[in-house]
Amino acid sequence: MSLIEKLGRLWNLRGLFFESLGYSLIIAFGAVVLGFIIGVLLAVVRIAPKNNPIIKFFDKIAVVYITVIRGTPTLVQLLILYSSVLVVFKSMSTNLLVPIIAFGINSGAYMAEIIRSGINSVDPGQMEAGRSVGLSWTTTMRKIIIPQAIKIVVPTIFNEIIILVKETSVVSYIVLRVGGVQKWDLLGIAEKLGLAVPACYLVFLFAAALIYLAVVMLLTLIQHLIERRLKKNER
Amino acid sequence: MNDNYIEIKGLYKNFGKLEVLKGVSCNIKKGEKVAIIGASGSGKSTMLRCMNLLETPTYGEVWVDGKLLTPIDPYLHFDVIRLSKTYQKLYTEAIASGTSSEEVDKAVIANIKKNDLLKNHEGSAYAKAIKQLYKQNFQQVDLSRRDMGMVFQHFNLFNNLTVLENMTLAPVELKLKTKPEAEKTAMELLHRIGLEDKAKVYPSTLSGGQKQRIAIVRALAMDPQVMLFDEPTSALDPEMVGEVLDLVKQVADAGMTVVIVTHEMGFAKEVADRVLFMADGVILEEGTPDELFNHPKNARTKDFLSKVL
Numbered sequence A: 001m002s003l004i005e006k007l008g009r010l011w012n013l014r015g016l017f018f019e020s021l022g023y024s025l026i027i028a029f030g031a032v033v034l035g036f037i038i039g040v041l042l043a044v045v046r047i048a049p050k051n052n053p054i055i056k057f058f059d060k061i062a063v064v065y066i067t068v069i070r071g072t073p074t075l076v077q078l079l080i081l082y083s084s085v086l087v088v089f090k091s092m093s094t095n096l097l098v099p100i101i102a103f104g105i106n107s108g109a110y111m112a113e114i115i116r117s118g119i120n121s122v123d124p125g126q127m128e129a130g131r132s133v134g135l136s137w138t139t140t141m142r143k144i145i146i147p148q149a150i151k152i153v154v155p156t157i158f159n160e161i162i163i164l165v166k167e168t169s170v171v172s173y174i175v176l177r178v179g180g181v182q183k184w185d186l187l188g189i190a191e192k193l194g195l196a197v198p199a200c201y202l203v204f205l206f207a208a209a210l211i212y213l214a215v216v217m218l219l220t221l222i223q224h225l226i227e228r229r230l231k232k233n234e235r
Numbered sequence B: 001m002n003d004n005y006i007e008i009k010g011l012y013k014n015f016g017k018l019e020v021l022k023g024v025s026c027n028i029k030k031g032e033k034v035a036i037i038g039a040s041g042s043g044k045s046t047m048l049r050c051m052n053l054l055e056t057p058t059y060g061e062v063w064v065d066g067k068l069l070t071p072i073d074p075y076l077h078f079d080v081i082r083l084s085k086t087y088q089k090l091y092t093e094a095i096a097s098g099t100s101s102e103e104v105d106k107a108v109i110a111n112i113k114k115n116d117l118l119k120n121h122e123g124s125a126y127a128k129a130i131k132q133l134y135k136q137n138f139q140q141v142d143l144s145r146r147d148m149g150m151v152f153q154h155f156n157l158f159n160n161l162t163v164l165e166n167m168t169l170a171p172v173e174l175k176l177k178t179k180p181e182a183e184k185t186a187m188e189l190l191h192r193i194g195l196e197d198k199a200k201v202y203p204s205t206l207s208g209g210q211k212q213r214i215a216i217v218r219a220l221a222m223d224p225q226v227m228l229f230d231e232p233t234s235a236l237d238p239e240m241v242g243e244v245l246d247l248v249k250q251v252a253d254a255g256m257t258v259v260i261v262t263h264e265m266g267f268a269k270e271v272a273d274r275v276l277f278m279a280d281g282v283i284l285e286e287g288t289p290d291e292l293f294n295h296p297k298n299a300r301t302k303d304f305l306s307k308v309l
């Protein structure tokens, strides 16, 4: 097969690639949202003054969570969740939530550490000023500290999002199902097509790589826009 | 109760092993202007920050407007000490030797205080008394802080909010005012300091003097009973010190209770009713500005003043 023929074949299959990109993005987006929420909650628990046993208890849990999640490979976590869901549900007709939760839980641990260091780098005088006008710790956190911390951590958070988007490619290790039909993520579809047409395997892989690259470049653009926007505020 | 607005009783503050306050007591009356002076590291800021519990005292009590902000310090309450098992044991032992009961009582209490003899379990009468004292007098510190404006050396304006939002956040968030009311008050205060045109800008565009004046009116926007200033001018370029001190003076002249930690001796002399000199975590000497600046009694006070005046 000549390269032209290979590219022609790839072009005919573009619909499949874009559909798979869609699944990759849905998984990544869901995981980012979940990861961010988990991250903020864990970070706040870690940073809260340890003046009552409930907070101390949650802090311990947060520490264990972060240690375990960061200490084990994402793929292992995904497979464990996937297999345990299989045990309970045998077969779910749509199981996109499984990788979303697995990657979300994973990303949450990293986001927690990022957000925590962001909160820590906000001038402590900001908290003192908030408390000294009678605002509670929580209100000051919500209105003053977290908004400033978010701004500090935008670059690092985007870095984490970019890593996460690429990491979703390990989802090709499990069987994705939507409405009872098997589906593939971006890397999954390249591999599947490569098995069917071994001569074109490399072309398919390159196609997948290029699409990942395009998504990451788009994310980087969004990051710069957000950073510019945030800078315009406060100035 | 009495006309003291702030009462600090037997206050100790340790940072780890470092003892910063070593038994400070002082009362600040309604409307009084008190200046706190002393060498760097003597504990001035720590004492001021204990008044609104930005620092948690290690021992001692802080009372504001007749309300207790800290836990009960049993060593400050003789009636409570008398209920303790330790007191009763020591008293019974001592009274057997035949001294008068008043003297024994005094000696035993002094002994208990000096040697920190109270334990965790001093009997139910003792525990009940402490609990009741606490319940009767305690107030959530967040509530008291609404009445105590604080101004910091480094301004601490909220960086993510505009000047106007800085001033309206707390009154609105705490439901003391509606947003339009809070904005009206804020604009009036900004007008007073000639900075209405800065209402919509973010703090990073302001000069140090402007930031500090806004920090002051931000505190005033809460209608506080007392203003605590921690070296409000030490982070400023010299040419901006005047505008800030003028505003502090206006606040003082308007009848507000003021506590100010300052290195501006001239200002302390001019504005204060009473000056406290701190050294090594205690109030070493206090008096009117005339007494303290012109006729200091303590050698360390004299020494300090000779260096700064």
Ligand SMILES: Nc1ncnc2c1ncn2[C@@H]1O[C@H](COP(=O)(O)OP(=O)(O)OP(=O)(O)O)[C@@H](O)[C@H]1O
Pocket (backbone or CB within 6 Å): B015, B018, B020, B038, B039, B040, B041, B042, B043, B044, B045, B046, B047
């Ligand atoms: N959060 C803290 N942790 C540990 N040590 C502290 C803390 N805050 C203050 N200290 C120490 O306590 C001592 C007294 O500090 P403080 O700020 O009260 O002094 P000060 O009289 O206000 O001095 P200055 O004139 O320099 O402001 C200093 O030795 C300081 O290093």
Ligand SMILES: [Mg+2]
Pocket (backbone or CB within 6 Å): B044, B045, B046, B230, B231
């Ligand atoms: Mg100080």
